[in-house]
Amino acid sequence: MKLLEGKTVLVTGGSTGIGRAAAIGAAQHGADVAINYVASDEKAESCIAEVEALGRRGIAVKGDVALPETATDFVAKAVEAFGKVDVMVSNAGICPFHAFLDMPVETVDRTFRVNLHGAYYMVQAAANQMVKQGHGGVIVAVSSISALVGGEFQTHYTPTKAGVHSLMQSAAIALGKHGIRCNSVLPGTILTEINKDDLADEAKRRYMEERTPLGRLGMPEDLAGPIVFLASDMAAYVTGAALLVDGGMFVNLQ
Numbered sequence: 146m147k148l149l150e151g152k153t154v155l156v157t158g159g160s161t162g163i164g165r166a167a168a169i170g171a172a173q174h175g176a177d178v179a180i181n182y183v184a185s186d187e188k189a190e191s192c193i194a195e196v197e198a199l200g201r202r203g204i205a206v207k208g209d210v211a212l213p214e215t216a217t218d219f220v221a222k223a224v225e226a227f228g229k230v231d232v233m234v235s236n237a238g239i240c241p242f243h244a245f246l247d248m249p250v251e252t253v254d255r256t257f258r259v260n261l262h263g264a265y266y267m268v269q270a271a272a273n274q275m276v277k278q279g280h281g282g283v284i285v286a287v288s289s290i291s292a293l294v295g296g297e298f299q300t301h302y303t304p305t306k307a308g309v310h311s312l313m314q315s316a317a318i319a320l321g322k323h324g325i326r327c328n329s330v331l332p333g334t335i336l337t338e339i340n341k342d343d344l345a346d347e348a349k350r351r352y353m354e355e356r357t358p359l360g361r362l363g364m365p366e367d368l369a370g371p372i373v374f375l376a377s378d379m380a381a382y383v384t385g386a387a388l389l390v391d392g393g394m395f396v397n398l399q
């Protein structure tokens with residue numbers, strides 16, 4: 146069953162990792178897809194090629210989500226291409242692991258601007274377009290298990306993920322009257338570009354695998370299903386919620 150037939154789905158950070166999996170998953174479920182990306186044109190083009198190979202339309206829009214104008218430009222280009230915005234998947238994020246005591250101010254600022262300000266601008270721009278359209282919509286934000294627990298080398302990162310989770314809670318209240326649902330997914334440790342170097346440390350990787358009840362770290366594709374579900378009418382009464390997608394890592398105390 147295609148859960149997003151004829152919908153227009155926007156994904157930030159959509160050329161790699163979780164964002165790419167969400168974009169492809171949305172196309173597999175019948176949606177047209179617009180991705181925002183900041184780095185590789187090649188990866189963005191190959192993502193759109195996969196969307197088109199699934200018989201859907203796709204566009205890639207380059208832009209740094211830390212800049213407010215990137216959000217309004219992305220939404221405008223999606224409306225120009227597809228006539229509407231039904232779903233925003235706010236996924237773009239960075240995690241430059243670094244020790245706390247000598248954490249550079251630039252690293253703190255950049256991480257907050259991409260992960261939290263960027264999410265705020267994208268959610269607001271999409272919501273304004275959805276309100277203008279007048280028939281509701283859905284916002285799914287990619288927060289993290291790190292919204293709930295800490296990380297020694299993530300003191301600049303975990304507050305942004307807690308912030309994204311909180312943003313969805315408040316946006317759910319602000320936008321419910323417009324029929325717009327707002328929810329978060331909280332990925333655990335998912336193997337992507339963002340933690341490739343960190344998990345190159347065999348001991349750390351083994352520790353993370355062993356504390357995961359399902360016995361493996363996650364793949365980006367593990368997030369596609371939960372994101373498509375929250376974006377679909379199957380979740381018509383779900384808003385302000387947070388869905389852990391972590392193989393059981395969070396609950397595993399003992």
Ligand SMILES: C[C@@H]1O[C@H](O)[C@H](O)[C@H](O)[C@H]1O
Pocket residue numbers: 240288289290291296299306332333334335339340343
């Ligand atoms: C970078 C990535 O971020 C996630 O939110 C979680 O903290 C993972 O363990 C980490 O590998």
